[in-house]
Amino acid sequence: MNQLKLDTASQIIDVALAKGRELALAPLCVVVLDAGGHLIAAKREDEASLLRPDIATGKAYGCLAMGFGGRELARRAERSAPFFTALSGLTGGKVVPVPGGVLIRNREGFLLGSIGISGDTSVKDEECALAGIASVELVADTGDAM
Template sequence: MARYPTNGLTLAQANTIATAALAKGRALKLLPLTVVVLDAGGQMKAMQREDGCSLLRLEIAQGKAFGALSLGLGGRELARRSQAMPGFVNALSDLAAAKGMGAVPVQGGVLAVDAAGVILGAVGISGDVSAQDEVAAIAGIEAAGLQPDTGDPA
């Protein structure tokens, strides 16, 4: 009998990412955060929303993760491209909307990469300013033993 692959982002890793990201947010005294962890296929693997989050934080966090995952680029690079090529990013957003998703091209969408450089998923966080959301995402990804890719050139 055929089986689906099980060598991608694990549920344990996804839960570690979300929990550690929220812990980082509390340590930094950030505003309440929503964390979304998507696997490489764009499916939600974990989500946690702190008490006191404002409306649409889930959709924004998911859009940050989905945007990064869609092009294999961290949120910082997506933000740069949205400035340089707004038509392209608008088309990406339209395509994401056709799939029932959003694409939010700003900091806070971070790819989760294994030691071999394979993208296992993406993390999106929303609640504070995007730069702080990204700090929490990085902490979560590193806590799971993975490497964050923010979209900054190496």
């Protein structure tokens, strides 16, 4: 597989949301982007707050824009705040450098897209993303060693 399709993105999202319910998390919003940063699919649970779609998109977009997962984005943002301030301006505020943004790769390491989840803590959001990606037998790249 060298391209994420709608049915695959939908399954990733549905499993991620189910994981959120299993963990009794706050209402989530899940976004899946293709490798070019284009929206494939998104779902926002009832009562998820107003900015959740934007935050989820920013998590997914930031990973694609910089080429690594949200954990590495967070580490770099912590070490180089001025760069990330400039990056935020350059992208119109589209980059959210925290866990919960995960690159999606095939087994050969080819980049297929990304997922962003927002609603609970970033670490819990990421846990849901990992469950969704695993459900379709793809590889999650969080920014930590794979």
